[in-house]
Amino acid sequence: MMPNNTGRRHISSASSALLIGGMLGLIQALLLIVSAKPILSYMGIKSDSPMLSPAYKYLTLRSLGAPAVLLSLAMQGVFRGFKDTKTPLYAIVVGAIVNIVLDPILIFVFKMRVIGAAIAHVFSQYLISLILLWKLMEQVDLLRPHIKALQLGRFLKNGFLLLMRVIAATFCVTLAASMSTRLGSTEMAAFQICLQVWVAASLLADGLAVAGQVILAGAFARQDYTRATATAALSFGYGTCSLINCWCWIKLLIRSVYNTDAKVLRLLSLGIPFVAATQPINTIAFVFDGINYGSSDFCYSAFSMVLVALASVVCLWLLSSHYGFVGIWVALSIFMGLRVIAGLGRIGTASGPWSFLNKY
Template identity: 70%
Template sequence: MSALDELLEEDEPSASSTPEGRSACPFRVFFKDARNMFKMDELASEIAQIAFPAALALTADPIASLVDTAFIGQIGPVELAAVGVSIAVFNQVSRIAIFPLVSVTTSFVAEEDAASKMAAEELESIDYEEPFSENSEMKELVPHSDPSKTMYRSSVSSDISTNMEKIEHERKHIPSVSSALVIGGILGLLQALFLIFGAIPILNFMGVKSDSPMLTPACQYLTLRSLGAPAVLLSLATQGVFRGLKDTKTPLYATVAGDATNIILDPIFIFVFNLGVSGAAIAHVISQYLIAVILLWRLLRQVDVLPPSMKDLQLGRFLKNGFLLLARVVAATFCVTLAASMAARQGSIPMAAFQICLQVWLASSLLADGLAVAGQAILANAFTRRDLRKATAAAARVLQWGMVLGLVLCALLGVGLQFASNLFTKDASVLQLIHIGVPFVALTQPINALAFVFDGINFGASDFAYSAYSMASPCGHC
């Protein structure tokens, strides 16, 4: 049973106590409080404040990749196809590490932050004036107008206020943050070494053989871009932390700054310095390190990232849940990587068209991931506080918004991509293949949106096992 089924059973036990009620759960949630779907109440405001910046941050990198694609497309279809294969390889390896790390980090940080806030609230609720209440014994011992009593009470009250101010301004101690950064840094280094030393064999496996004109530019791009893998893993782990703290604006600002730098440097390195695909890779690496530096700088001001001891690190907890999601990530990205490999084997023209369609598909699909981030953060916080009513309402609302978003994206891409494809290439053969792929890019948007949001709900409930089994096995939802 998924986290969503459990939420609905808690909310409406009588309706889901029968087999018929339980089977209707996945559909009933879309109509729960549907009349309030677009009402900007407190819940909608909280979702929007998290989801909108998160969606912009998530789509900023694919948009930057689209700009890369547009610049590289001006060089030629061979270079565009070569970069497409390299990006597919880089993304496949990255997501195996990134997706479990970010998803687990967001949930754990949200839970620990909620728990620390609950502890602080309990501390504030203590009645510090009670020892000085004027009961009969105190009246006998201390006169009502005794100045010493007044001074003592004033001193204690002042000390309490000072301590509370220190608590509010001091950096938070969240063990999951340290664990995420350690794991992110190690995985980033391993990914860089794997891709740099295995670039040619991996590209050969992807269908780019030694006699292919795509091999040299693909190898150059993949090797150089792999140098940015540590920055990518660290920055995304840090983004997971900020999402758990319900702060999606900081990752947005950092990502926009980095991607703007990438867009500015692209034409300079590609055309002015005449570096071609190598220039595009160098610009991308610089932007990734800039994003990582900004995020770490902001994080150090809010959270104490150095654990008091190694025992405070939660590496076992991270690895256990991360491995559960590993099978899910492999299953989810295998199809994309296989499709890229098949396109590469068809030649540079099909691969160039596939690269453009894939980048558009990713950029649009990730808009729904902003809703997933909001659902995950709110649900994790609500579960920690045992507020099941809010968790149920948030799950229903993000699913409803996800369904509407998917339909809107379907309509926009179905019409817009027919005309926008000329921005990426002028090659008539590539454009013809892109127009064939437009219906597939557009019609999958509603499915993608709901899939992302369902993931966010399960992750918010720390139900990583169900998410993994449901993706890896056709019977996982039973």
């Protein structure tokens, strides 16, 4: 990584990330558009369902934003490597504000409904990508003259492992959503409300995971194992203590916003305890994600998630068939608990990159 005459740095991995992210984004968009109806059918939306038409329009339009989403994620990773978390934050905030402003205008003023929601999302994602690209080009020479300098082999290897992890984790949540849809429209509505709050609250811990990842990566690069151990312990302790009090504010939020349908509210009263009670668990799970990524333990992260997902899928099938809506949330709670056990087990057994703990 050397600066040139313009003050910008040559970083081949940045170009690799953008190239692979763009290619995967195009492939993902194409697959989503072509297989939109089979995906919706898998999600439990039947051919005669009134949800099919708006869902199909929303999915196909929103899939056009896939290249922007993956490019944005790739560039966020590059900035994270610079230990610059402000630039991605500002870009995402700008995109979110634009999305929030466009949503009511397109949905209600222009009466575009779900089409307007999809357009607002896609526009905001491309805006985020353009902002990040503009800021990145100020610091890095993105175009390299030789394809060998892109280190595609290394990226594809680690990228494939992380892709395995993402697919496994996403499959569990998607399967849970599909099962709630098959229970009925009321159960689906209640599940989606709980899920969105569950995910939003859980992602509050993502900043902690990012910080832990950056600090750990630097510590391992310098073989500063004392700092690595201290960072992991601090992250774990903070994750354990945080978000304990989320029960009250989550319940208040849902009650104040979604208070029109008695049937949905009844199901929400069953889902809220799981949404709230699992937040400390979710926080720790995200922290361990950052710890594993920071130590470059991609292989363990991928295969442990696959095993966790397999066990969780079995729980989903069994519990949802016997206990319905509540069973789905019990299974998701088990899923997050197993993720914590997998992350803790790696450090606890002092294996892999943590083998240096055997010296203490």
